[in-house]
Amino acid sequence: MPSFDIVSEIDMNEVRHAAENSKRELATRFDFRGVDASVEFKDEKVKLTAEGEYQIKQLSDILRSQCTKRNLDAKAMNASGKIDITGKTHTLWVDFKQGLEQDLSKKIVKMIKEDKFKVQASIQGDKVRITGKKRDDLQQVMQMLRQADLAQPLQFNNFRD
Template structure:
């Protein structure tokens, strides 16, 4: 009886870790001397973070702080998609950061093709916003994970349901 092993390739992030990272960034912004009087706000929505501050220079500092806090909480910087900097009321600037979650059809096809080209005995099937990878050997699945980690994809990848 030959058993098969599988795992799912997904692009997701821990929402609670993101909430903690935004909270820590806000604390640092309110305590830092150079950013104390900028009235900067970070509004975390369901799929976006809206940054409002008083200049482009402080906006750059705020995005750097947000990135540092996210990395410390094991969140990939690839989940952030920075939008255009807009001018808000009263000489202030505003930037919307979209949170990327899930694999697009295009990226899922690319992952599936990479697996097909490299490994003859491994199958990759697209299932919604995830790719299920199946093989007869756990070693082949480990090799697929290494291949995907080395590939420079525009999304953060995680591996779930490994069995």
């Protein structure tokens, strides 16, 4: 029976490269001349530091554009939303979503059941396994999920015939 897995994974090496490219772009930006600002990759998170909240938002936009250039989905970025202020330094930690959370997995299974595809969907930890009798049914499920507006990027792997 054909099957595949729905997962959400981010390549952390690409995230590190995007952070390093953001740091290089920061050095060349005119609006950051003479401003104490930095971008660091630490413990699978990116630390954005600047003197003001507006500059933090600009750094976040720079990181988002670098991620897009490296084929990372911007939906995977999870900015904590809370900017830590210590003295004149503002800090924002940006992490990246890995794996499917339980509620998103349930939403995917519900979407598949509502569209009445002839497949079986089962939640297995941080992934969802889809099995069906026909390969075409599985491809229809993939197409439906690509068009759906979910809060996280999805990848389809482990396709078996």
